[in-house]
């Protein structure tokens with residue numbers, strides 16, 4: 001038998017065994033062909049194996065091809081899918097193309113056509129991957145997409161500069177949305193490893209039972225479902241950088257296995273006997289206090305020390321508010337360009353609102369807010385009333401109110417201010433204000449009267 005190790009892998013999905021046999025007969029030899037009798041089985045295989053191309057039957061019982069296609073695209077939008085259809089269902093084929101299928105073939109199959117379509121799709125996939133790789137390289141290669149000249153950020157740059165050209169292991173910590181992945185990429189793409197892969201692995205989102213084979217890879221037959229050999233992330237990142245995101249979510253037994261691999265700089269694939277040398281730089285990220293996690297015995301202390309050689313702490317946005325204006329300017333420019341808009345900026349008041357707000361979602365939240373503002377407006381200047389409702393309200397209330405004396409007075413004071421801010425937002429329209437406040441307009445009217453607010 002021919003060695004199938006380096007062949008592109010095709011998954012054929014059809015409820016009729018004879019069709020699957022036909023695919024095998026046509027494509028075997030040039031490709032490695034896996035088969036599935038239905039949508040569910042196909043999705044399981046796709047989650048487990050690295051597949052280069054899927055042939056998908058449109059008409060199947062249980063889950064039909066269109067639904068399977070939708071699920072595949074949700075899982076991996078870059079996976080190429082070719083639909084197989086009976087001649088009379090051209091309309092569904094069109095629908096499939098709109099959903100992201102890259103081509104279709106009609107039954108009964110023309111052998112040469114199937115071969116050509118498969119070869120084309122595989123070639124196209126290869127090109128797309130290369131393009132994506134070079135694009136990500138070009139975008140990430142500089143440091144100037146990291147905005148912020150506050151004292152706290154300068155401290156970060158100072159540390160990063162020192163370690164960028166060596167292979168020091170780095171632990172980036174910071175709240176959600178503070179830019180941990182951004183800094184990790186910047187480090188890699190400015191390091192001596194920049195021409196080698198940057199491989200991110202999100203320890204929180206990969207199912208526990210798959211994580212080990214994701215990290216270390218597996219040999220064909222390592223477990224029941226391993227019909228194919230698969231390279232692990234550690235191996236893929238060889239000579240490059242492995243980014244271990246949300247490292248605190250790594251299960252305890254995996255922590256031990258990872259530690260061993262990092263210390264010995266070698267791995268074995270699951271079910272394999274070969275020892276494979278790996279040379280990777282490790283950057284990990286956490287949004288919890290990992291040191292504390294070690295005290296609570298949730299994280300291995302030895303692994304913690306192994307990962308935390310150089311700590312880089314990203315400050316939350318509320319502790320470096322002086323960076324907010326330049327971040328806004330940066331995102332405005334980017335989204336103006338992306339959406340072809342001409343927003344000139346924000347009014348002084350609106351800017352102050354954004355500075356007052358405390359940004360629990362940090363830079364990601366700020367970026368999303370600006371994206372939404374630019375999407376909803378064509379040109380001119382953004383006013384406070386156009387800001388998202390909760391930011392408008394919270395920033396106003398954050399300016400503080402006099403809570404003196406008893407609880408009753410404090411509540412009254414709060415009610416009064418809250419109603420005032422909501423009214424300001426809706427230009428004094430009491431019907432709209434009552435709706436936002438969740439009370440009847442008569443109740444609002446009475447409340448305003450009792451609080452001494454003008455009607």
Ligand SMILES: Nc1ncnc2c1ncn2[C@@H]1O[C@H](COP(=O)(O)OP(=O)(O)OP(=O)(O)O)[C@@H](O)[C@H]1O
Nearest residue numbers: 145146147175176177178179180181182287363364
């Ligand atoms: N200093 C910065 N300048 C410009 N953009 C930034 C900066 N920091 C973060 N961003 C942007 O904010 C978004 C969130 O950043 P990133 O994904 O790196 O955060 P994270 O800390 O990894 O978040 P999480 O903990 O939620 O995974 C990204 O789109 C990133 O490009």
Ligand SMILES: [Mg+2]
Nearest residue numbers: 180181245285
């Ligand atoms: Mg992240």
